[in-house]
Amino acid sequence: MNHTGPGVSVTPLTLMKYSVACPVCGTVSVQYQLNARLFFNGDVDVDLQPRKFQSPKGYENLHPPLYHMWCCPKCLFAASHETFSDPLKDTHMPVDIVRKHLREIAQSSDTFRNVLSLLSEQNGEPSQPGFARAIMINLLAIYTFDQILPLLKQKFIIQARNYLRLAWLYRDLAERPVEKAESSPVLKDMNQKLAVYWPSAPFAEADALRKALDYYGQTLEDASVVKSVESRANVLQQMARIHFKLAEYRKVSEVLRDVLKMTREACVQMDKNLKMSGAQSSVLPPDERSEMVSLKRRLETLIGDSEGLLSLSRDALAEAQIAKAKAIIAGLTGKTTEEIRSALQQNRIELGVINQLAPEPVKKGFFKFL
Numbered sequence: 001m002n003h004t005g006p007g008v009s010v011t012p013l014t015l016m017k018y019s020v021a022c023p024v025c026g027t028v029s030v031q032y033q034l035n036a037r038l039f040f041n042g043d044v045d046v047d048l049q050p051r052k053f054q055s056p057k058g059y060e061n062l063h064p065p066l067y068h069m070w071c072c073p074k075c076l077f078a079a080s081h082e083t084f085s086d087p088l089k090d091t092h093m094p095v096d097i098v099r100k101h102l103r104e105i106a107q108s109s110d111t112f113r114n115v116l117s118l119l120s121e122q123n124g125e126p127s128q129p130g131f132a133r134a135i136m137i138n139l140l141a142i143y144t145f146d147q148i149l150p151l152l153k154q155k156f157i158i159q160a161r162n163y164l165r166l167a168w169l170y171r172d173l174a175e176r177p178v179e180k181a182e183s184s185p186v187l188k189d190m191n192q193k194l195a196v197y198w199p200s201a202p203f204a205e206a207d208a209l210r211k212a213l214d215y216y217g218q219t220l221e222d223a224s225v226v227k228s229v230e231s232r233a234n235v236l237q238q239m240a241r242i243h244f245k246l247a248e249y250r251k252v253s254e255v256l257r258d259v260l261k262m263t264r265e266a267c268v269q270m271d272k273n274l275k276m277s278g279a280q281s282s283v284l285p286p287d288e289r290s291e292m293v294s295l296k297r298r299l300e301t302l303i304g305d306s307e308g309l310l311s312l313s314r315d316a317l318a319e320a321q322i323a324k325a326k327a328i329i330a331g332l333t334g335k336t337t338e339e340i341r342s343a344l345q346q347n348r349i350e351l352g353v354i355n356q357l358a359p360e361p362v363k364k365g366f367f368k369f370l
Helices: 081-085 095-108 110-119 131-151 155-174 177-197 205-219 229-245 249-279 286-330 337-346 351-357
Strands: 008-011 015-021 028-034 040-044 050-054 069-071 078-080
Touching (some): 205 229, 229 249
């Protein structure tokens, strides 16, 4: 990273100021990050969103996710601070080719210029970003990367993460009444204008989560990312976590069954290989054996996490099914048990819930014991 010094402190030890060159146009601008040693999350949501940030006393109003994405004030290229620091490390972005491509689009596309113009309206002071500015910068990053994805390696997972971070911002904003009241009018106005040029723009958490799912799904076909059972299982598990946040609990179970099947089979095979290696030391070199043991432990962690998520999903599905069934039954006053059961079945209520809330009448025979 090009910077003026080793993290010049604007607010002592908290807000770090950097002079950074844009990876696309080369313009040097001032960007900010919070000191990760002082601002850290104490929990994560089901989809791994960092939660419950711990902040130094007096700085509770500084929210780390608002500082994650940086934006060049000249060309409006936006990306994570990691991309600004090293554009080749994660994105494998060929800077010269990307620069030329974006310049050509900017010259030839009115739509591109209009979208960038709208999303730069809140591109104000980066040291104190509000939610409106952070959301717009995230949208800028998503829109810009859409234009250059064919030029990038590991392109799908980049966009998946961009959309997921945007969804997290929407979620954070929804939980903060004061910031929501301040940002909502600005975002509403921007959304209405932006929809003219970018109809598919994600304007809500669920929209962003679904787009993240789409790109994670495409990541599964990307050999540069999915190179092993472990990497495939990690992508699938993240997809299951997003399905959970969308309350798509049946889909969670479907995806996690695949994760558990592939990871358990891999662990069984590794156990066989390790036993063979123990019996014949020449079969597996010590460094390969050590790596296999480490991989097996990571897969066992994946299995444990997946089992826990599967259990959580089953409980959530049961609660959702009961709530939905009760609402249906409340609207069926005067109906017979058979009619109620039929209505519940038509609404995809599971049989166990139906039997719990609308049990079949006991058919009595001629004799009481029949």
